[in-house]
Amino acid sequence: MPYYTTYSMELYVVFSICLSLFLLGLSLGAIIENKRLKNNYEMMKRIQETQEIMIPLVSSMKEDYEKTKNTGTLVDYELRDPDETMEIPVFEQLQEEKCLKRSPRS
Numbered sequence: 001m002p003y004y005t006t007y008s009m010e011l012y013v014v015f016s017i018c019l020s021l022f023l024l025g026l027s028l029g030a031i032i033e034n035k036r037l038k039n040n041y042e043m044m045k046r047i048q049e050t051q052e053i054m055i056p057l058v059s060s061m062k063e064d065y066e067k068t069k070n071t072g073t074l075v076d077y078e079l080r081d082p083d084e085t086m087e088i089p090v091f092e093q094l095q096e097e098k099c100l101k102r103s104p105r106s
Helices: 003-071 089-105
Strands: none
């Protein structure tokens, strides 16, 4: 066997191993990138859903705060029971006016 054919065969083997390692790394990188993009998409979707829930909740809490800020009634948002009636100054004022209107008649 001539001298140059053994080196070319070794060179071919080394070249094919290097090429296969490069292609293996390329495919592994594509698989990892695909998984990362899927996770990123799902995370962004969950953040969007959370924002759709949280933005109305925050705005309603802000409205509650503005209402209580004007009336001077403090509200503990952690302990507030939705079924419990709250003091409503306007309603109390209307009740007083109603009582005053009834008292002259009787």
